[in-house]
Amino acid sequence: MDTLQSEDDQKHLESLIYDTLTDRFQLKDVQIGCDDKAGLGMILCLAKYTDLDFKILFTVQEECRQKGVKNIPSEFFDNVCWAFSLDRKSSNDVITEYMGRTMCSEELYRELVQIGLENDLPLSAAQGSRADTYDLANFCPAVNLSVGYYGAHHANDYLIVNETDRTMNLVRQCLMQKERLMN
DSSP, rough: OOOOOOHHTTTTTGGGEEOOOOOOOOOOTTOOOOOHHHHHHHHHHHHHHHOOOOOOOOOSOOHHHHHGGGGOOOOOOOTOOOOEEEEEESEEEEEEEEEEEEOOOHHHHHHHHHHHHTTOOEEOOOOOOHHHHHTTTTTEEEEEEEOEEESTTTOOOEEEEEHHHHHHHHHHHHHTTGGGGOO
16 A cells, blocks of 8 residues: 555546556556555455455555554464565566565475466566565565556556456465465
């Protein structure tokens, strides 16, 4: 829930368009706030349209030094094997390390990459700035996945629907095969 968006941009969102030629949601010269509405939408869709067993954690103030995630009681993570943060730009990134700190095992990363390949989503390790994933990894293995948005925090940001859909399918497949990621 970390969208940084001006009130002026929010006034124009009723004009949001989907361009079938580019597979994009975008508004010219307006920030639509794909970071992180894309991840939120994916989570809500999985919760509504599947019966898969998973916990949902929405945090606030991620853009303000991760203040929100620091207030989550450790008990929330009881029975949590691993965590995905759905808050990364582009389409194929997996962030497993921040500031030299590893967030998950190499085995979990390799298995995630394999599940991605099996589901037409080739993944690769990427570098990123600190995010909530850093704090989630205090309680369980965690990664940050790309969700198909571009131009975060800027006018003309956009979302490529197919990329968002592919990541949501990856997450669904991981939830269906969760034992594969529990090394």
